[in-house]
Amino acid sequence: MRTKDLIAPVAALLAAAAVLFGVSSALGETARAREEAARTEIMAYMLPGRPADFTQEDYDGEDESIRRVFKADGGYVIEVETAGYAGPMVLWVGVTNGGEVSGLTVRQHGETFGLGRGAQTDAPFLLQFLGTAGEAAVDENIDALTGATVTSKAVTRAVNSAAAFVTGADVSSGATEWEG
Amino acid sequence: MKNNPLKRSVLLAAVVGLACLALALSGIFAPMAIRPRLDLPMMLGLSVLALTIDAYWGPAPRLSWSALAANAALGGAVFALLPWCAGLAENTPVWTLGLAGAAVFGLACLLYTAALERIATGPKAPLAPAGTALMLYLAGQCLSGIL
Numbered sequence: 001m002r003t004k005d006l007i008a009p010v011a012a013l014l015a016a017a018a019v020l021f022g023v024s025s026a027l028g029e030t031a032r033a034r035e036e037a038a039r040t041e042i043m044a045y046m047l048p049g050r051p052a053d054f055t056q057e058d059y060d061g062e063d064e065s066i067r068r069v070f071k072a073d074g075g076y077v078i079e080v081e082t083a084g085y086a087g088p089m090v091l092w093v094g095v096t097n098g099g100e101v102s103g104l105t106v107r108q109h110g111e112t113f114g115l116g117r118g119a120q121t122d123a124p125f126l127l128q129f130l131g132t133a134g135e136a137a138v139d140e141n142i143d144a145l146t147g148a149t150v151t152s153k154a155v156t157r158a159v160n161s162a163a164a165f166v167t168g169a170d171v172s173s174g175a176t177e178w179e180g
Numbered sequence: 181m182k183n184n185p186l187k188r189s190v191l192l193a194a195v196v197g198l199a200c201l202a203l204a205l206s207g208i209f210a211p212m213a214i215r216p217r218l219d220l221p222m223m224l225g226l227s228v229l230a231l232t233i234d235a236y237w238g239p240a241p242r243l244s245w246s247a248l249a250a251n252a253a254l255g256g257a258v259f260a261l262l263p264w265c266a267g268l269a270e271n272t273p274v275w276t277l278g279l280a281g282a283a284v285f286g287l288a289c290l291l292y293t294a295a296l297e298r299i300a301t302g303p304k305a306p307l308a309p310a311g312t313a314l315m316l317y318l319a320g321q322c323l324s325g326i327l
Binding site: 006 | 190193197200201214216219254257258262266267325
């Protein structure tokens, strides 16, 4: 290998980095604005009355799984990170002011195709959590996804963490521990 | 260029650059789409894609240990620098991406070259590069699941 062999890969790397940095700098603000608008639209569906305004609140409680808290008229949407089967999962959970879960959606995950990925799309599984208030438990009032017990327990922990935030019981829920 | 032992790193920069560009643009046109994370299987998938393009491009020059080390270092630089420039490395330190990228691309180069030489039934074995890529990606996914 000769030193001049390095010229082509280093030039390609720097050229790609320059293009990406340019795109990111030029369009970053637009991306953030569109993401915020889309986030508000989705969150509105997760609370009763479809509130249009959400304000982000600081969270200084003990539950390390709670990442962000958004408050609206009818309740809260809480972003929770939990340990799934194949890495961290991020969920948004809508909880009314009374502590009842009114909506949830999986926003990030790396779960297995055909098994844990159902946590994102399996409506019967997700609907079970609506109306719970921190007492959801797999094999008790929640039927796990077939072949994805770990993922189901992860979602359950996240939902319980979010409900506990509203009811004031948000001590560490173990949502960051694998299979709790 | 064709005889450059670091041609694979050029292709990796192109593949990772295009992937990062697609992810950055999806943040604008589909802001709420669930985008894949830059984790080990993703790094391996992009590495194997670059190696497969390289294999179909033409016979690669024999890989020496020094070329392998240089490819691994460049792979680390690609996986650290490009996602950071695209604003996609918010939750992972850049040095972690660099170390992981160097390890993944270095190992992928070594294993892909060794496996391809054994799988190819002759100088013209059109399915060998794609078959090697599939096998290596599936093995990597299994290993990542165990880790």
